[in-house]
Amino acid sequence: MLSLAAAVTTAAHPINWLDLGLTRGIDLGVFTLRWYSLAYLAGIVLGYVHLSRMIRAPGAPMAQRHADDLFFYCTLGIILGGRIGYATFYMPELWTHPLELFKLWEGGMSFHGGLIGTVVAIAWVSWRNQLSFLRVCDYIAACVPFGLLFGRLANFVNGELWGRVAGPDVPWAMVFPDGGPLPRHPSQLYEAGLEGLVLMLVMLLLFWKTRARWRPGLLVGAFASGYALARFTVEFFREPDRQLEWLQVQTGFSMGQWLTVPLLAVGLFFVIRALLRPPLGSGTPAAA
DSSP, X not given: OHHHHHHHXXXXXXXXXXXXXXXXXXXOSSSEEEHHHHHHHHHHHHHHHHHHHHTTSTTOSSOHHHHHHHHXXXXXXXXXXXXXXXXXXXXXXXXXXXXXXXXXXXOOOOXXXXXXXXXXXXXXXXXXXXXXXXXXXXXXXXXXXXHHHHHHHHHHHTTOSOBOBOOTTOTTOEEOTTSOSSOBOOHHHHHIIIIIIIHHHHHHHHHHHSSGGGSTTHHHHHHHHHHHHHHHHHTTTBOOOGGGHHHHHHHSSOHHHHHHHHHHHXXXXXXXXXXXXXXXXXXSOTTO
């Protein structure tokens, strides 16, 4: 990041991503350990550590053994759901070459697919252990931004998912290796900031500094609506997937923006529902 700041302040020409000296992984001789993989691992582990701390606070809907189960099943849900979602929403041709689905090291993961996979994992653990599904979702929602932050930073380090061509009034615009000769918005950093850092701070403040966790569905709603607004905004600066440019041309919105619409609706529903109901401890059942 220091090299990026120096390039912004001293370069007379657009920043070239290659000049930042970034690598796509650690060369271990036998194979290269990708930053993309490490980002997913860091986000999941940090989320698990934070979840373990959260459940030690009063009012937790689960025990540590449930958090351990969630760590395993949510990891599967993120990987399988993310990859299946990418093939379904962004690159349907992968279904004609099923073996390509397993090449995770080549990138290609969908947040919305990973979200669906995570919800399925939470539903399974909640049903098997007779836990409140909605309250467990609240606790997991407060941990998701960790993964989003690391994931988007990995996108930037990989030089992928760059933004649209930027104007001369954007001094931090960059020329990416596969993005042509024109400088583009580093939209990966915009996403890391909004979807990751800002949303993380909001969720942490809601959980630790308010009584949001006592209102079932409020944290889920805050995360879903917050992510939807952040993603919808950043998509205006992000280059649409080449195979889906027709959707942008015909509707004015990208696939990422269309996928945020139902997420925003669900988020607002749970926020309103949670605020209209009395909090736990005031006569409502614990499994509300």
